[in-house]
Amino acid sequence: MTISKLDELFLHTLKDVLYAERKILKAFPKMERQATDPKLKAAFLSHREETEEHVVRLEEVFELIGKPARGAKCDAMVGLVEETESMMAEIEDSETMDAALISLAQAVEHYEIARYGTLVAWAKQLGNQKAADLLKTTLDEEYAADKGFTKMAEGRLNAVAAA
């Protein structure tokens, strides 16, 4: 595939993000199972449901630009999930695991914040306000999810892990 215009770059990145979201849908239940704190478990569950909506919104954007909703391998998300899995395999106690899970979830959220931020800007540049609005809704949810994880990180979990 060669890319020589912004609309092609937009499509390429859209495919990349669709692949990433689908990968997250598989990773979050594993992370939820490893979590001990009920609030953290609940956060993984609710963010998984949100992620399902993100996939639906991406499919709508594909429809808006008249392209099939096909993902394309996203090396960054593959790496993020590999890091998450190897980290989960190395941690032995539940409090430290919870602290690690929060930090890994935030790394995933920030990757998505960067990509959706880019997609919103490009959709606007391409004059596709409808696509920009859909992508912005997801971007706001990613920001909110990240803030939720930060709150948890600053709360009791780490204090317990340090004890």
Add this chain to the structure above:
Amino acid sequence: MTISKLDELFLHTLKDVLYAERKILKAFPKMERQATDPKLKAAFLSHREETEEHVVRLEEVFELIGKPARGAKCDAMVGLVEETESMMAEIEDSETMDAALISLAQAVEHYEIARYGTLVAWAKQLGNQKAADLLKTTLDEEYAADKGFTKMAEGRLNAVAAA
């Protein structure tokens, strides 16, 4: 390696981020060479200099906790750099390349924002205020770098690429 306490998790993540920063030091000059816009070229150059300082600060944190400054493979940054390289190989025109380079730099910045944010929180929890301050200085620079790239993205580059 097994991890069973927050200080071990902190050390593990510190190694991961040291590896990531060193990888960025190699990647940014390649991105600078691919950039056309002089402002973007300058941004890669100045952020490369900043990244060298980030490495020095990380080495200081290793010293504070009495551990050798050794990196550990960070799968996420390996994936991010692979994504950047395959993207650069696919793009044919310089304006689209500039738009892509900005977006890839922002993905890298956001990964670092997530990791440094986590490290600051953990350093505080572990009662190491000096380490927290050093890491916070870098965190602030990563936020500023991301904002700088956003400004460029919203500026004329994408408009030109869409023309």
